[in-house]
Amino acid sequence: MNLRRVSYTGVLYLCSAALVIFCGVPLLWMLFTSLKPPQDLFAYPPRIFGRYTLANFQRLMSDTDFLTYLKNSIVVAGITVLLDIVVATFGAYSLTRFRYPGKDTLANITLFTYMFAPIMIIIPVYVLLKELNLTNSHLGIILAYTSISLPFTLWLLRAFFLSLPIELEQAAFVDGANRFQSLVHVVVPQALPGVIATSVFAFVVVWNDYLFARVLLNDRLLQTMPVGLQDIYESTIVDWGLLMSGAVIVTIPAIIFFLIVQRFLIQGWGMGAVKG
Amino acid sequence: MSRAKLAIQGLLLFLPAFIVIFGFIFFPVGYSLWLSLTNKHAIFPHYDFVGLGNYVGLAHEQEYWWSFWRGVIFSVGSIFFQVLLGLLAALLLNEAFFGRGFVRGIALFPYMLPTIVVILIWKWLLSASYGPVNYLFQALGLIQAPVVWLGEHWLMASTIFVAVWQFFPFVVISLLARLQTIDLQLYEAAAIDGANAWRRFLHVTLPELRYVLFVVILLRTFFMFTKFDVPWLMATGGGLQLLVQNLPVYAFRRTFRFMLAGEGAAVSVSLFLLLIVLSVIYFRSYRREAET
Numbered sequence: 001m002n003l004r005r006v007s008y009t010g011v012l013y014l015c016s017a018a019l020v021i022f023c024g025v026p027l028l029w030m031l032f033t034s035l036k037p038p039q040d041l042f043a044y045p046p047r048i049f050g051r052y053t054l055a056n057f058q059r060l061m062s063d064t065d066f067l068t069y070l071k072n073s074i075v076v077a078g079i080t081v082l083l084d085i086v087v088a089t090f091g092a093y094s095l096t097r098f099r100y101p102g103k104d105t106l107a108n109i110t111l112f113t114y115m116f117a118p119i120m121i122i123i124p125v126y127v128l129l130k131e132l133n134l135t136n137s138h139l140g141i142i143l144a145y146t147s148i149s150l151p152f153t154l155w156l157l158r159a160f161f162l163s164l165p166i167e168l169e170q171a172a173f174v175d176g177a178n179r180f181q182s183l184v185h186v187v188v189p190q191a192l193p194g195v196i197a198t199s200v201f202a203f204v205v206v207w208n209d210y211l212f213a214r215v216l217l218n219d220r221l222l223q224t225m226p227v228g229l230q231d232i233y234e235s236t237i238v239d240w241g242l243l244m245s246g247a248v249i250v251t252i253p254a255i256i257f258f259l260i261v262q263r264f265l266i267q268g269w270g271m272g273a274v275k276g
Numbered sequence: 277m278s279r280a281k282l283a284i285q286g287l288l289l290f291l292p293a294f295i296v297i298f299g300f301i302f303f304p305v306g307y308s309l310w311l312s313l314t315n316k317h318a319i320f321p322h323y324d325f326v327g328l329g330n331y332v333g334l335a336h337e338q339e340y341w342w343s344f345w346r347g348v349i350f351s352v353g354s355i356f357f358q359v360l361l362g363l364l365a366a367l368l369l370n371e372a373f374f375g376r377g378f379v380r381g382i383a384l385f386p387y388m389l390p391t392i393v394v395i396l397i398w399k400w401l402l403s404a405s406y407g408p409v410n411y412l413f414q415a416l417g418l419i420q421a422p423v424v425w426l427g428e429h430w431l432m433a434s435t436i437f438v439a440v441w442q443f444f445p446f447v448v449i450s451l452l453a454r455l456q457t458i459d460l461q462l463y464e465a466a467a468i469d470g471a472n473a474w475r476r477f478l479h480v481t482l483p484e485l486r487y488v489l490f491v492v493i494l495l496r497t498f499f500m501f502t503k504f505d506v507p508w509l510m511a512t513g514g515g516l517q518l519l520v521q522n523l524p525v526y527a528f529r530r531t532f533r534f535m536l537a538g539e540g541a542a543v544s545v546s547l548f549l550l551l552i553v554l555s556v557i558y559f560r561s562y563r564r565e566a567e568t
Binding site: 009012013015016019020022023024026027029030033041042086087088090091093094095097098099100101103106109110113114115116117118119120121123124125126127128130131143144146147148150151154179204207208210211215225226227229230233234240243244247250251254255257258262 | 279282283284285286287289290292293294296297299300301302304305307308311316318319321364365368371373375376378379380381382383384385386388389390391392393396397398400401406408441498499502504505508509512524527528531532537540541544545547548551552
C-alpha cells in the first residue's frame with residue numbers, strides 16, 4: 001500500500017471520527033447526565049466516570065406528570081397513525097390502480113399541500129376547533145395531526161405502490177378476487193415494508209410535534225410529551241438530571257424507529273419521506 | 277366490470293383522503309386568508325371585515341420587519357451551514373470504508389430526535405457556568421472565560437448552530453441517495469483524462485448533484501423560514517425572545533398571546549406569499565441557468 005492510499009484512509013477516518021463525535025457526544029452526554037446523582041451534575045471539570053444511579057428516572061415518575069404525558073403521546077400518535085395509514089392506503093391504491101378524470105390533479109394537489117407550513121394551518125385550525133368545541137381534547141388534536149401528516153403518507157405510499165409489480169394483482173383478479181380483496185391480500189402484504197416505514201415517519205412527526213400540542217391542549221393532564229417536558233423545564237429550578245432522564249425516555253422510540261427505517265432513508269426512495 | 281363503475285370505485289377509495297385534505301388543509305388555509313382580512317379575536321366569535329387593514333398595519337409595524345429580518349438571518353445562516361456540512365458529510369459517507377454503516381447511522385440520528393430533546397440537550401451543553409462546551413473550549417485555550425452562549429450576544433448564533441445540528445442530516449440523506457446513482461464510469465473517464473480529486477468533484481460530482489441540491493435548498497428554505505419550535509424554545513425562559521423572533525414566532529405571539537387571530541393570520545399569510553414569490557424567482561433562475 002502506498003503512502004497516498006494510507007493518507008487517504010487516514011483522512012477518511014479522521015473526518016468520520018469528527019462526525020461521530022459531533023453527532024454522538026451530545027447524545028451520550030444526555031445519557032450520562034440522566035444517570036448521574038444530582039450532586040455530581042455540576043462537578044467541574046465535568047466527569048464521565050464515577051457513580052451512576054437511576055434516581056433521576058424514579059423522581060421523574062414520582063414527582064412529575066411525565067407518565068401521563070407519555071401515555072397521552074402514545075395514544076395520540078398511535079391513533080393518528082392508524083387513521084392516517086388506513087386513509088392513505090385507500091387513497092394511494094386509488095391513485096395507482098384506478099383510472100378516472102382528475103386523478104393526476106389530485107396527486108399534485110396532495111403534493112402541493114407540502115408547502116403549507118404548520119404555523120399557517122394552526123391559526124385557522126385553532127379558531128375552527130374552538131367553534132366546534134374540540135380544543136383541549138384528544139379528538140381535536142388527532143384530527144389536526146391526521147391532516148398535517150396525511151399528504152406525505154399518501155405521497156409516500158403512492159410512490160411505493162407504483163413500484164410494485166402489477167402481475168400478482170392481475171393473477172388475483174383471474175382467480176376471482178375483487179379490488180378490495182386484492183388490496184388487502186396482495187397489495188398491502190407486498191407493500192408492507194413501505195407501509196411500516198410510512199407509519200414510522202407519520203409517528204415521528206406526531207411524536208415530535210410541539211406547536212399543535214401547545215396551542216390545542218390547555219389541560220395539563222391531556223398534554224403530550226414535548227410540551228410536558230418543556231413545562232417541567234420551565235416550572236422548576238432547572239434540574240438537568242430530571243430533564244435528561246425524560247429526554248432519554250422520549251428518545252428511545254426515536255432510536256427504535258430509526259433502526260427500522262434506516263434502510264429506507266439511505267435508499268432514499270422519495271425525498272418526501274422527511275419533513276420539518 | 278365496466279369502466280365507469282371502476283372509476284367510481286376509485287373515487288370512493290380516495291374520498292376519505294379528499295375529505296381530510298380539503299376539509300382540514302385547504303379549507304383552513306382558505307379560512308386563514310379570510311381571517312387575515314378581519315379583526316377576529318382568538319376566542320370571541322364576533323368579528324368585522326377590515327379589508328387589507330391588517331396588512332397595512334403590519335407594513336408599518338416595526339416589530340413585523342424586525343421579525344422578518346431576524347427570520348432571514350436565522351434561515352439563511354442555518355440553510356447555508358446545513359447544506360455545506362450536509363454536502364461534506366454526504367461525500368464522506370459515500371466513500372467505501374469499514375464502519376461506514378455505523379458512521380451513517382450516528383450522523384443521521386440528530387434528525388430523528390424530537391426538537392424539544394435537541395433544545396434541552398444543547399441548552400445544557402451550552403449553559404454558561406457548568407456547561408461542557410465552555411469547559412472544553414477553555415481547556416483547549418479557545419476562550420479565556422466562560423461565554424454566555426444563550427445570552428444576548430450569542431443567542432442567534434447558538435440557535436443557528438442548533439438548527440444546523442438538527443437538520444443537516446436531511447441534506448445528507450437527500451444527497452447520499454443521489455450520489456449513489458452517479459455512474460462510476462464518469463469518474464473513470466475523468467481520471468483517465470488526468471483530473472485530480474478536486475477537479476473530479478467539480479466537473480463530475482457537482483453537476484450531477486445540481487438538481488437535487490436545487491430541490492434540497494428549496495425545501496430547506498420552506499422549512500427554515502416557517503420554523504417555529506427551534507427559535508421559540510431556544511429563547512424561552514430567558515426573556516430574550518425578541519432576539520430570535522422570526523415571523524412564525526411573531527404570528528404565534530400575535531394570535532395566542534395577544535389573541536389577535538386576524539393579525540396573526542395576516543402575518544402567516546404574508547410569510548407564505550413571500551415564500552411563493554421567492555420560490556418562483558428561484559425556479560426561474562434555476563431554469564435560466566440550466567438552459568445555458
